[in-house]
Amino acid sequence: MSIATDELWWTCLLGWTLLTLTWIDVRDLLLPDVLTVLLLAAGLIVIAFEDPASLTDHVIAAVLGYLGLVAIAWSYRRIRGRDGLGMGDAKLLAAIGAWLGLGLLPFTLLLAACLGPLAAGGATLAGKRITATTPIPFGACLALAAWLVWLYANSLEAWFLR
Numbered sequence: 183m184s185i186a187t188d189e190l191w192w193t194c195l196l197g198w199t200l201l202t203l204t205w206i207d208v209r210d211l212l213l214p215d216v217l218t219v220l221l222l223a224a225g226l227i228v229i230a231f232e233d234p235a236s237l238t239d240h241v242i243a244a245v246l247g248y249l250g251l252v253a254i255a256w257s258y259r260r261i262r263g264r265d266g267l268g269m270g271d272a273k274l275l276a277a278i279g280a281w282l283g284l285g286l287l288p289f290t291l292l293l294a295a296c297l298g299p300l301a302a303g304g305a306t307l308a309g310k311r312i313t314a315t316t317p318i319p320f321g322a323c324l325a326l327a328a329w330l331v332w333l334y335a336n337s338l339e340a341w342f343l344r
Contacts, residue, residue: 221277274325
């Protein structure tokens, strides 16, 4: 399979930014706006140039990704009385929606939600004590899920559209 040069550059841009965000989130439990918002803008710009007909779909995915995690964070705060999800996660999911589009966004979020407990299990195996209030860097889970979906999007779409 050959890959177009411009697609290779976009893939590198996305991958290196997601890796940087993962590293920062694991280290500091923080997803800097400068990276998440730039990733969002870059995703929309790339789609506008590469596939302008699907731009609306990607904008909707960005908005729904952001609003969906904001709603979950708000609900968690109301129910538990403490924060459980940062706004950086919502901004990152908006950026992921801009890159992947509406069709792949739910799958990405589901995959990230499955990676969270795996990350907690890995931390436990590494000797870290995990409790109900131990923060898990969910942005890292979102980034890994987005990267895997980006790399295997064609296979996933073919499998789901059978």
